Amino acid sequence: MGNGLDAARRRQYEERLRVVCSEALVGALDEELSASGYRGEADVLKKCAASLRPEAERQLLLGGETRAAAEGLWDALMLAQRRRSKTSAGLRESCIILLVYSALVDMHANAEDHVFRDLDRAMLLGAPPELSLDILEHQDAQMHPERLRIPAFPEAPPQLPAGTDGMVRVFRVRADEPVRRLSEGPFVFERCSTIQNWEATRTWNKLDVFRETHGRRWVPVELGTHGQDDWHESAMPLSEFVDTCLVPSLIRDTQDTGALSAHRPKSASDVGYIAQHDLFSQIPALLKDVSPPPPHCGCAPIQKVNAWLGTSGTVTPCHYDTYENFLVQIAGWKLVYLFPKNQRGMYPRKAKPNLSRVDVEAPDMVRFPLFGSCASPAAQLAILGPGEMLYIPAGWWHAVRSLTTSLSCNFWF
Ligand SMILES: O=C(O)CCC(=O)C(=O)O
Numbered sequence: 001m002g003n004g005l006d007a008a009r010r011r012q013y014e015e016r017l018r019v020v021c022s023e024a025l026v027g028a029l030d031e032e033l034s035a036s037g038y039r040g041e042a043d044v045l046k047k048c049a050a051s052l053r054p055e056a057e058r059q060l061l062l063g064g065e066t067r068a069a070a071e072g073l074w075d076a077l078m079l080a081q082r083r084r085s086k087t088s089a090g091l092r093e094s095c096i097i098l099l100v101y102s103a104l105v106d107m108h109a110n111a112e113d114h115v116f117r118d119l120d121r122a123m124l125l126g127a128p129p130e131l132s133l134d135i136l137e138h139q140d141a142q143m144h145p146e147r148l149r150i151p152a153f154p155e156a157p158p159q160l161p162a163g164t165d166g167m168v169r170v171f172r173v174r175a176d177e178p179v180r181r182l183s184e185g186p187f188v189f190e191r192c193s194t195i196q197n198w199e200a201t202r203t204w205n206k207l208d209v210f211r212e213t214h215g216r217r218w219v220p221v222e223l224g225t226h227g228q229d230d231w232h233e234s235a236m237p238l239s240e241f242v243d244t245c246l247v248p249s250l251i252r253d254t255q256d257t258g259a260l261s262a263h264r265p266k267s268a269s270d271v272g273y274i275a276q277h278d279l280f281s282q283i284p285a286l287l288k289d290v291s292p293p294p295p296h297c298g299c300a301p302i303q304k305v306n307a308w309l310g311t312s313g314t315v316t317p318c319h320y321d322t323y324e325n326f327l328v329q330i331a332g333w334k335l336v337y338l339f340p341k342n343q344r345g346m347y348p349r350k351a352k353p354n355l356s357r358v359d360v361e362a363p364d365m366v367r368f369p370l371f372g373s374c375a376s377p378a379a380q381l382a383i384l385g386p387g388e389m390l391y392i393p394a395g396w397w398h399a400v401r402s403l404t405t406s407l408s409c410n411f412w413f
Pocket of ligand 1: 308315316325334398401408
């Protein structure tokens, strides 16, 4: 067991809960929940709010009922995500309240694993970190799973997909040489000593930071392949992600011969990705393992840092960002397809114009003829290995494939 929570800290948390789970707020959600067919959950919410009245303080702990209502709404939200259907903000907010209330019940029961499960999932749904970050950090997130032999991440570049041989390669520069200004186009910084000296580059590839040190923290995981029916988002403890996704993927990396067909996971269920996740806000202790790219690389104040941890075969569909970007490869290998800003032939989606409708690795030339005639000839390819960093200018379209199991993070500035 970890550090547990003393009574003073629990009371502090209860005070915060009174604000989050006020009767006024719950009253406003009641109608929306009932109208969407969640009458039972609305009643539980009202009971939770009532139980937090100061005079009723000691009668809280509607354990089973609250848990069932929280899980019911969580499942409904996950299902909606899987079906790509819309859910109301009220449903999400109600689920957050039920989860943070369940966490209080867990604290009283000293059920530490459940505290992580509830508070992390509430955060993933949008609960403000200040509600629970100090509680989560006070708990011991260490997991003591059976020791596993973790295969090494591949050091040598894997073979590239057929058809990429003739593509223009992104310009490469020595990262330790001064770069006066970021160019109009992307480039790869090679042998960047700052990054090679990161604690992350030196130690994350052993995976124990995810499996053991923070193993009980819950993270969002995309499972399956984008664009295919079985693609969906889920949440699981970090240790489970390592054991069920990353380790099997590393084993496949070592067995594969190097041909991309071999690198493609055998089935979609082999693909798992913690994609564009603000892991560093969720687990601030990890921030000490990375540092911003050195100033001579030309990077302005950082706006956001995202983690991208996954199996081989993950694909980030073609899109552009409005930020300047440094994508840093910590372990494993990635392939990045890049297309210039304002490129013709990218067929932006109507609802999300920064997302292309084209699968750039297997374009449908009948539906997207301009991709073949305009965009494809302008494509550039970057192969990113451990300790390397790719500059992606704002507005440049890019799609990314993990050629092996891969750990990366990016800095938007
Ligand atoms: O690494 C990936 O899968 C995607 C990275 C990306 O899209 C980005 O850095 O903007």
